[in-house]
Amino acid sequence: MDIGFYFTNLFTDFGSTILSVITASYVIAAIGLNIHFGFTGLLNIGQAGFMLIGAYGFAITVRFTQNFWLGVVVALVGAVLFALALGLPTLKLRGDYLAIVTIAAAEIVRLIGDNQLLAPFTGGTFGIPGSAFSKPFAALSPLPQIGLFQIGPYNYPFTEGDSWWLRIVAWSLVAVCIAISFLLVRSPWGRVLRGIREDEDAVRSLGKNVTVYKTQSLVIGGLFGAVAGIVNVLATSVSADAMGRTLTFELYTCLLLGGAATVFGPLLGTFLYWLVLVFLRDSIGFWVPSSVLSQQQIPQVTWIVVGIGLMLLVIFRPQGILGNKKELAFGD
Numbered sequence: 001m002d003i004g005f006y007f008t009n010l011f012t013d014f015g016s017t018i019l020s021v022i023t024a025s026y027v028i029a030a031i032g033l034n035i036h037f038g039f040t041g042l043l044n045i046g047q048a049g050f051m052l053i054g055a056y057g058f059a060i061t062v063r064f065t066q067n068f069w070l071g072v073v074v075a076l077v078g079a080v081l082f083a084l085a086l087g088l089p090t091l092k093l094r095g096d097y098l099a100i101v102t103i104a105a106a107e108i109v110r111l112i113g114d115n116q117l118l119a120p121f122t123g124g125t126f127g128i129p130g131s132a133f134s135k136p137f138a139a140l141s142p143l144p145q146i147g148l149f150q151i152g153p154y155n156y157p158f159t160e161g162d163s164w165w166l167r168i169v170a171w172s173l174v175a176v177c178i179a180i181s182f183l184l185v186r187s188p189w190g191r192v193l194r195g196i197r198e199d200e201d202a203v204r205s206l207g208k209n210v211t212v213y214k215t216q217s218l219v220i221g222g223l224f225g226a227v228a229g230i231v232n233v234l235a236t237s238v239s240a241d242a243m244g245r246t247l248t249f250e251l252y253t254c255l256l257l258g259g260a261a262t263v264f265g266p267l268l269g270t271f272l273y274w275l276v277l278v279f280l281r282d283s284i285g286f287w288v289p290s291s292v293l294s295q296q297q298i299p300q301v302t303w304i305v306v307g308i309g310l311m312l313l314v315i316f317r318p319q320g321i322l323g324n325k326k327e328l329a330f331g332d
Contacts, residue, residue, distance in 0.1 A: 006286050012153045013282055017274045019154060021162060021235035024170035025051075025228045026274075030254045030266035031177050032224025037252075038260035039185055040217040041197030043099040046086070047225050048247040049106030052240060053078045054226025055233040056113060059133045060121055068136035072230065079226035082109075083219040091214040103245065113240030127239035130161065137234055141165040162235045170231045174267070177224060182263045184220070193217055194261075253310050259320030268321060273306075280305055 017023060029047055036044040057075035062068060082105075090101045116124040123129075138145065141159040148155055149164055157163040184190050192213055195203040200210045229243070236242070250273070258269025280302045284293060293301060313320070 006282070009286075010279065010282050013278045014275055015152075016154060017278050018271065019167055020274070021166050021170045021231060023270060023274050024167075024174050025232035025235070026251065026254055027174050027267050027270045028177050028231060029225050029228035030251050030258075030270055031181050032221035032228065033248075033251050033255055034260060034262075034266050035181065035184070035193075035217055035221035035224065038255065038262070038265070039190065039193045039197060040214060041200075042091075042214060042217065043096070044102045044218070044221070045099045045245075045248055046102030046104075046106030047221075047251055048243045048245065049102070049109045050079050050082065050222040050225030051229035051232065051247070052106070052109045052113060052243045053082045053222075054229030055238050055243065056122060056128075057226070058230045059128045059233055059238045062133035062136055063128060066136050068140065071133070071136075075226050075230055076223055079222045080219055083222040084215065087215045087218040091211055091218065103248070106248065107245070110240045110244050113238075122240070123238065125241075127237050127242075128233075130233065130235075130237045133238075134161070134234060138163075138165070166234055170235075173227060173231060177227070178263060178267065185263065189213075189216075197261075253306070256310070256313060256318070256320050259323030261324075262320070262322040265320055265322045272321075276306065276309070277302060 029051055032050065033044065033047045036042040036047070054075040057078035058071040061074040062071035065071070086102065086105050090098060093101060112118065113122045113127075114125050115122070118124065119126070138159045141163075143158040143163075143165050145159050147158050149158055156167070159165045185193070192203060192208055195208075196210055196213055203213075204210050232243075254269040254273045255266055256269065257272050258265030258267065281298060284298050284301060285295070288298075
């Protein structure tokens with residue numbers, strides 16, 4: 001076995017993961033989930049639904065109008081309407097009941113996207129290919145429209161498809177979203193959210209309209225989710241099944257790993273989550289003979305290990321790496 005090749009390949013994969021647009025989309029979506037769960041205490045299990053609303057609203061609009069900015073506006077407005085339709089009748093629910101409602105709403109969105117009757121718009125089970133809506137975004141690039149550019153082992157197109165241009169925009173959006181989150185949670189509005197998370201009855205006794213604050217939190221976190229959906233599909237394509245229940249639980253893993261109710265927790269948690277996946281995949285593939293585990297079985301074993309790790313994290317360090325146990329812990 002060539003140990004040098006193993007480490008070279010591993011660190012190359014680490015770097016490509018850090019640069020990945022998909023990683024950036026997870027960070028943005030986890031920031032939105034942090035607004036919901038970390039700062040407000042809303043057990044939203046439907047963040048993938050907001051991502052799908054953003055992805056479909058953007059892709060369908062751009063596909064038929066070839067107007068990038070109109071697609072962004074439609075995606076954001078769709079996320080706001082979805083949050084209002086979901087939140088106004090349900091935000092008086094607490095705990096498990098709200099979780100059931102949100103996961104059901106996300107599943108409704110996914111099933112609508114998969115519906116073959118709507119295939120002329122949503123693509124049905126086949127989805128919408130990236131080529132149908134990515135050109136207006138590529139046209140905004142100041143970089144050359146064609147050609148590749150290499151930095152070390154990383155060689156990507158300037159503008160087309162999963163490109164440097166898309167990476168620059170995606171990680172710039174991550175920085176903007178972190179800054180917005182930082183300003184929001186340190187404002188008087190953010191302090192009210194923390195109060196609602198700790199004891200909403202006490203906040204209500206101070207004359208605050210708890211339902212309004214919860215709705216605002218759901219809308220703002222949903223907007224982050226819609227932006228994440230746009231970023232995600234610009235790197236790939238629109239597929240309802242790619243943003244199902246599993247995605248929301250992956251986002252919770254990222255959030256809990258980094259630390260809920262912290263500004264940089266979603267960023268750190270997402271990095272660690274993907275790096276652990278890459279490490280397990282590469283290490284198992286290199287060290288375990290194919291006679292023991294086939295290539296098809298490696299991802300399954302990887303998910304088992306990650307699942308066990310998440311359970312241990314919740315049991316022994318529920319506040320995550322950056323979190324404060326006094327502020328947020330399960331079962332307290």
